[in-house]
Amino acid sequence: MPILFLGLLPQKILNRIPLMTGTEIYKRTPAYERESREIRLHAPQWKLLLAFDGQRSLSEVALSAEVSFADAVPLARKFLEQGWIEEQPITLDQYLKRMGVLDISGAAVPPATVLHGPRPEVHAPPPLPASTPAEKPAESSPVPEKAPVAKSSGRPMRLNAVVDYITSLVGNISIGQLLVYRVFLRVPPELLLGEDIASVQLVNDTSLIRGEKLQQAIVDAVNIVAKRQLPDSVFAPA
Amino acid sequence: MPLNERDIYYFIDVALAHLNKITGNEIVLSDPSIEFQSLVFSAYTGLLHLKDGAEGFVYLTASQQFLQYLAHSNRGRATEEDCREIIGDITNTIAHTVHKRFGAALRISEPRIFSTVPDDPIEMPPAVFVQPLIWRKEHAYFVLGLASAENP
Numbered sequence: 001m002p003i004l005f006l007g008l009l010p011q012k013i014l015n016r017i018p019l020m021t022g023t024e025i026y027k028r029t030p031a032y033e034r035e036s037r038e039i040r041l042h043a044p045q046w047k048l049l050l051a052f053d054g055q056r057s058l059s060e061v062a063l064s065a066e067v068s069f070a071d072a073v074p075l076a077r078k079f080l081e082q083g084w085i086e087e088q089p090i091t092l093d094q095y096l097k098r099m100g101v102l103d104i105s106g107a108a109v110p111p112a113t114v115l116h117g118p119r120p121e122v123h124a125p126p127p128l129p130a131s132t133p134a135e136k137p138a139e140s141s142p143v144p145e146k147a148p149v150a151k152s153s154g155r156p157m158r159l160n161a162v163v164d165y166i167t168s169l170v171g172n173i174s175i176g177q178l179l180v181y182r183v184f185l186r187v188p189p190e191l192l193l194g195e196d197i198a199s200v201q202l203v204n205d206t207s208l209i210r211g212e213k214l215q216q217a218i219v220d221a222v223n224i225v226a227k228r229q230l231p232d233s234v235f236a237p238a
Numbered sequence: 239m240p241l242n243e244r245d246i247y248y249f250i251d252v253a254l255a256h257l258n259k260i261t262g263n264e265i266v267l268s269d270p271s272i273e274f275q276s277l278v279f280s281a282y283t284g285l286l287h288l289k290d291g292a293e294g295f296v297y298l299t300a301s302q303q304f305l306q307y308l309a310h311s312n313r314g315r316a317t318e319e320d321c322r323e324i325i326g327d328i329t330n331t332i333a334h335t336v337h338k339r340f341g342a343a344l345r346i347s348e349p350r351i352f353s354t355v356p357d358d359p360i361e362m363p364p365a366v367f368v369q370p371l372i373w374r375k376e377h378a379y380f381v382l383g384l385a386s387a388e389n390p
Contacts, residue, residue, distance in 0.1 A: 068251060070258040170243065174250070178243040178382075181272050181367040185387035189274045189364050198276070203269040225387055 020058055020073050025088045027054030032084040039084070048075055054088040066174055153238065156208035157215045161234040162222070163202055169226055177202045179226060186221035187214070208236065241291045241344065246382065249296050250369055252335045253380055256328055260308055261373055268370035277360065278368055278379050281305070282321050284329025284349050285356070291344035293385040294363055298328055300378035307374050318353070326351045 028049070032039075041049065048065040056064065062072035079085045166183055167176030180202060184192075191214040192198075197207055209215055222230050257265045282305055285297035305324050309316030316324070329349035337346055350356070363383040371378045 068254045068258060070255040071263050074263065175243045175247050177270055178246055178367065181365065181382070182243065182384070182387045184272050184274075185364050185384060187364075192274050198274055200272040200274075201269060202271060221387070 020076060022057060022059030022062075022069055024058045025054060025056065025090060026052045026058065026061075026076065026080075026085040027088045028052055029083055029086050035084070045075055048072060049079055049084060052076075052079070052085045064172065066172060153235075155235040155238055156210045157218065157235055159197075159200060159205045159207040159209060162218060162230065163200065163205060165230060165234060166222060166226055166228075167202075169228060183218075183221045183225045186225055187217045191217050241340070245340070246292065246384075248339060249332065249336060249382065250380055252332050253298055253328065254371070256331045256335075257308075257371065257373070257378075264373055266372045268372055270367060270369045273366050273368055274364070277362065277366060277383075278381060279355055280377065280379065282325040282351070282353050283356070284325040284332075284351050285360070286329060286333050286349055287347035289345040289347075290342075291340060294383045295360065296332070296380070296382050298325065298332070298378060298380050300325060301376050304373060304376035304378050307376060322351050322353070 044065070044067060048061065048067050051061040051065040058072060058076055059069055062069050065072070067075070076085065163180050166180045167173055170176035170179055180200070184200060191211065195209060195211050195214055197209070209218070219230050222228055254265060278299065280299040281302040283297050283299040285295055287295050302321055305321040306316040308324050309320050326349060329351065333346050333349060336344065363385050367382040369380040371380060
């Protein structure tokens with residue numbers, strides 16, 4: 001049973017693997033397919049391994065798997081050594097397209113959407129827990145959607161549900177949390193402090209927001225910054 | 239052009255990559271928070287002011303022990319001067335790398351290095367984003383303060 005012992009590969013083996021620049025494209029191998037049920041890895045390592053799709057570069061894969069590039073390189077080297085991934089060669093056209101340079105004919109080739117992946121159709125996504133990797137619905141210019149509009153009706157608003165919803169709009173938790181930050185930059189601090197909210201924990205904040213002015217300010221901020229309407233589910237059940 | 243969330247995350251990624259390089263990938267991220275009323279400062283801080291693409295500041299603040307551990311990785315026992323130098327090196331690396339990526343689209347100040355609290359007052363933005371970093375049970379914080387929510 002192959003088990004990955006991090007940091008235990010002999011240096012001479014690692015030396016056979018060329019230095020990585022982040023532009024390399026890897027895909028999972030038939031050997032991986034054969035052994036996958038027996039491989040034992042930590043969850044973040046699985047996340048990285050499963051992100052190698054033969055399409056995205058190492059740096060893009062690291063970003064999507066929420067692993068820093070510095071962490072991704074030694075893991076990728078070890079996946080290579082285990083034979084679970086292999087480099088995917090690309091054509092000149094693909095290379096030029098990725099680099100965003102002129103192709104041979106001189107026509108401008110748009111830069112690859114390195115950080116903004118294809119946006120799937122979005123139909124009122126339910127709020128996801130922050131730990132759930134979303135399928136990258138949108139980033140800072142999401143398409144307004146028809147969602148059940150948040151209406152308080154006297155119910156308290158669950159801060160963690162608001163945070164999780166905003167985070168889920170971006171297919172990357174860390175970046176989603178920065179979107180949450182941007183949203184809260186638009187909420188008047190005096191309203192937050194008026195409800196004794198001096199900080200928002202971006203994971204599992206148990207605060208309930210009862211003031212309608214603050215609730216409305218948050219709804220408005222999400223609408224303006226994330227261009228979405230908060231779903232009704234951010235309110236506690238009646 | 240104003241920076242979006244991915245651009246801003248680049249600051250954190252650069253800082254993390256640099257720290258992980260020194261520590262052998264041992265930096266652990268704790269859950270971040272948004273603070274509306276206070277700024278967190280540890281023993282030593284390296285701060286950069288931002289203008290144009292983003293208005294505000296970023297800083298890394300770390301406990302003396304955190305920096306001493308970093309120093310031990312390189313140069314043995316750390317004095318106060320060493321701690322200032324280390325936080326200065328990290329801040330310079332962040333500034334340099336970010337400048338390389340964004341060029342003239344984002345103006346970055348010279349790093350301000352101070353211990354305990356800033357020598358000159360820092361204007362508190364409406365909210366700051368605080369990302370705690372842990373290494374060998376010692377804490378450092380990456381703090382981002384944007385003046386407004388203006389989005390690209």
